[in-house]
Amino acid sequence: MTASTMNVDPSAIAMSNADAVGTGRVKIHSKDVKVFYGAKQALKGIYLDIFEHSVTALIGPSGCGKSTYLRCLNRMNDTIDICRVEGLIELDGEDIYGRTIDTVQLRARVGMVFQKPNPFPKSIYDNIAYGPRIHGIGARRDEMDVIVEKSLQRAGLWDEVRDRLKEPGTGLSGGQQQRLCIARAIAVSPEVILMDEPCSALDPIATAHIEELIDELRENYTIVIVTHNMQQAARVSQRTAFFHLGDMVEVNDTEEIFTNPKDERTQGYITGRYG
Amino acid sequence: MTDIAQDLPGTVAKRRTPSRYQSDEFKARLKARYNAERRFQVYGALAIATAAAMLVILLFSICSKGYLAFWQTEIKLEITFDPAVLDPSGERDPNGLRRANYQGLINSALYEAFPEVSGRRDRRNLRALISSGGRFQLADMVVANPDLIGTTQEVWFLASDDIDQFAKGTLPCGVTHEERMAGIPCTVPEDSRPINDRNIGWYDQLYANGQVDFAFNSVLFTKGNSREPELAGMWGAIVGSFYTLVITLALAVPIGVAAAVYLEEFAPKNAWTDLIEININNLAAVPSIVFGLLGLAVFLNFFGLPRSAPLVGGIVLALMTLPTVIIATRAALKAVPPSIREAALGVGASPYQVILHHVLPLAAPGILTGTIIGMAQALGETAPLLMVGMVAFIVDIPQGITDAATVMPVQIYMWSDLPERAFVERTSAAIMVLLGFLILMNGLAVYLRKKFERRW
Numbered sequence: 001m002t003a004s005t006m007n008v009d010p011s012a013i014a015m016s017n018a019d020a021v022g023t024g025r026v027k028i029h030s031k032d033v034k035v036f037y038g039a040k041q042a043l044k045g046i047y048l049d050i051f052e053h054s055v056t057a058l059i060g061p062s063g064c065g066k067s068t069y070l071r072c073l074n075r076m077n078d079t080i081d082i083c084r085v086e087g088l089i090e091l092d093g094e095d096i097y098g099r100t101i102d103t104v105q106l107r108a109r110v111g112m113v114f115q116k117p118n119p120f121p122k123s124i125y126d127n128i129a130y131g132p133r134i135h136g137i138g139a140r141r142d143e144m145d146v147i148v149e150k151s152l153q154r155a156g157l158w159d160e161v162r163d164r165l166k167e168p169g170t171g172l173s174g175g176q177q178q179r180l181c182i183a184r185a186i187a188v189s190p191e192v193i194l195m196d197e198p199c200s201a202l203d204p205i206a207t208a209h210i211e212e213l214i215d216e217l218r219e220n221y222t223i224v225i226v227t228h229n230m231q232q233a234a235r236v237s238q239r240t241a242f243f244h245l246g247d248m249v250e251v252n253d254t255e256e257i258f259t260n261p262k263d264e265r266t267q268g269y270i271t272g273r274y275g
Numbered sequence: 276m277t278d279i280a281q282d283l284p285g286t287v288a289k290r291r292t293p294s295r296y297q298s299d300e301f302k303a304r305l306k307a308r309y310n311a312e313r314r315f316q317v318y319g320a321l322a323i324a325t326a327a328a329m330l331v332i333l334l335f336s337i338c339s340k341g342y343l344a345f346w347q348t349e350i351k352l353e354i355t356f357d358p359a360v361l362d363p364s365g366e367r368d369p370n371g372l373r374r375a376n377y378q379g380l381i382n383s384a385l386y387e388a389f390p391e392v393s394g395r396r397d398r399r400n401l402r403a404l405i406s407s408g409g410r411f412q413l414a415d416m417v418v419a420n421p422d423l424i425g426t427t428q429e430v431w432f433l434a435s436d437d438i439d440q441f442a443k444g445t446l447p448c449g450v451t452h453e454e455r456m457a458g459i460p461c462t463v464p465e466d467s468r469p470i471n472d473r474n475i476g477w478y479d480q481l482y483a484n485g486q487v488d489f490a491f492n493s494v495l496f497t498k499g500n501s502r503e504p505e506l507a508g509m510w511g512a513i514v515g516s517f518y519t520l521v522i523t524l525a526l527a528v529p530i531g532v533a534a535a536v537y538l539e540e541f542a543p544k545n546a547w548t549d550l551i552e553i554n555i556n557n558l559a560a561v562p563s564i565v566f567g568l569l570g571l572a573v574f575l576n577f578f579g580l581p582r583s584a585p586l587v588g589g590i591v592l593a594l595m596t597l598p599t600v601i602i603a604t605r606a607a608l609k610a611v612p613p614s615i616r617e618a619a620l621g622v623g624a625s626p627y628q629v630i631l632h633h634v635l636p637l638a639a640p641g642i643l644t645g646t647i648i649g650m651a652q653a654l655g656e657t658a659p660l661l662m663v664g665m666v667a668f669i670v671d672i673p674q675g676i677t678d679a680a681t682v683m684p685v686q687i688y689m690w691s692d693l694p695e696r697a698f699v700e701r702t703s704a705a706i707m708v709l710l711g712f713l714i715l716m717n718g719l720a721v722y723l724r725k726k727f728e729r730r731w
Binding site: 074076079081104105107108111112113114116118119120121130131134135181184185187188 | 543544612614615616617618619620621622623624625628632633637
């Protein structure tokens with residue numbers, strides 16, 4: 001990793017925009033991504049680059065396809081029978097819908113945090129240890145202990161749960177559960193973390209916690225976050241993409257999108273004329 | 276509306292014209308609605324009361340008949356273990372001891388107790404006081420302890436079924452024991468009861484001497500079937516049911532769960548799987564005798580498996596239980612929230628790992644409940660087993676899954692057909708035992724469901 005990608009320079013982010021390739025390395029490249037649910041087309045050809053070690057926010061009104069797009073990035077849409085994906089999505093230049101990539105391998109590299117906190121009904125420890133265990137990481141107990149502790153520390157949950165790792169993860173509060181889910185995603189050491197409205201079920205304090213966390217995680221991971229909350233997008237992301245009715249209308253540096261949107265629809269949405 | 280506008284600020288606005296929701300017509304309508312609701316509740320309560328009353332009547336009629344079968348009348352006799360009869364050679368050879376004339380010992384004891392009885396007919400009647408199983412009881416005693424030979428012992432024998440029934444009052448003669456003791460004769464004519472006045476006299480005499488007692492009917496729970504009611508037990512049927520259910524469980528659960536997991540998690544949704552699904556649902560409604568015919572045609576006639584064996588009965592019942600297990604398992608799998616699957620997929624679990632590590636453990640209580648209820652169904656099933664020969668009269672306790680056996684409900688069916696009065700109460704008692712097992716199993720299902728119920 002070069003210094004420029006390790007610490008994302010805000011000025012470098014500001015220079016990147018929809019037309020020009022940013023100064024950060026492109027982690028995920030999507031070209032003409034179309035998604036169909038049966039006969040219904042949910043995405044109408046998305047072109048979007050996601051840069052390494054930055055937070056990219058996907059915003060837009062309900063049903064605009066931003067979650068659908070997010071779920072294409074780790075092929076979570078494969079679990080829906082009637083869903084069909086066309087176009088090209090490359091992770092580090094490799095087609096994730098190609099023959100060489102396996103979904104299990106892909107999802108180990110591209111982790112996901114869901115809208116509703118969904119810890120396994122197991123202990124806190126096992127929630128974190130599950131991912132590494134199935135991938136054969138941390139076979140020794142002490143190695144696993146380190147992974148669990150580090151993941152919980154990074155998710156900012158360690159101090160709250162260090163004395164009750166054996167208790168069920170479902171017994172935590174909503175915000176803690178969501179941080180547990182983030183820790184679970186981190187434990188596998190993915191390269192990209194996808195977050196599908198991670199704060200929509202949380203109160204403002206828990207939300208602030210998660211947002212801080214996202215900002216810290218940016219150093220080590222590439223993050224794509226779907227959010228309904230435009231303040232949140234403005235707070236946590238470096239780049240923002242605006243989706244509308246299955247189209248990606250505009251992508252740009254976050255500050256630019258919120259202060260100087262190029263498209264009328266973007267402007268309408270962020271100023272609250274519709275949404 | 277202008278009225279309201281004229282109200283002073285801060286005062287409660289009063290509507291001068293009542294709204295349609297305050298009209299008398301509306302009030303009447305409201306009253307009718309509430310009446311309808313009340314009527315509906317009454318119908319529901321009546322339905323429940325009817326069902327409960329039926330259940331109470333059923334249970335009462337079974338228990339009131341059946342409880343007597345848990346007690347047996349026993350008669351005490353003084354038996355002289357005469358060496359000349361038992362072991363003339365003095366070798367103490369167990370085979371010889373077993374073959375000795377024990378009935379003779381009992382007969383002599385009876386003749387001794389009632390020396391006034393003479394004549395072939397009366398003596399035959401006298402001998403009939405004691406169950407024909409008495410001689411085996413003595414043989415067992417002597418073989419186990421040959422030192423008894425030469426001694427005189429008081430031995431409790433089972434009374435024959437007629438005496439037992441008479442003692443319990445189910446073959447009444449019209450007066451109570453005390454009245455008979457006071458010299459009042461029976462009011463029921465002698466030729467319309469199975470035991471005559473002489474028998475009653477002997478019984479009363481034995482009773483007065485303290486030679487009659489009521490003991491717990493351990494035969495019912497330890498012995499196999501018999502033509503003699505007092506010697507008939509259901510242990511053979513219980514063991515037969517156990518072996519049959521083991522086979523059913525061993526087949527129905529793995530096959531059912533595997534089929535359900537495949538259909539629910541892996542199978543593509545197409546016309547074939549739709550067809551299979553419809554067939555499974557329909558199988559659950561197929562009359563059980565059809566499964567028996569299938570078992571007869573396929574397992575007995577084609578594969579040549581042994582007749583009357585728990586193996587075949589278990590296979591047939593497994594076929595019958597499969598749809599229940601599959602449907603319950605699929606419902607339990609469906610009930611696992613998709614968020615758990617997504618979470619597991621999200622950290623890179625393969626579909627197989629998602630199912631094995633997360634979905635199946637979470638569905639286990641539901642699968643377990645469905646399985647136990649299926650097993651309870653199988654335990655109570657009679658018709659298909661009749662077709663594969665498990666209705667035979669079998670005295671021996673089955674020793675394995677290929678031995679001839681019968682099961683509890685079939686035993687009940689067979690006993691209910693027998694003419695002896697004593698089998699009436701034994702039939703009811705067997706039903707009580709079967710119900711006990713069913714309640715136990717359903718209770719277990721409820722307990723497990725409560726214990727493993729998870730909240731997300």
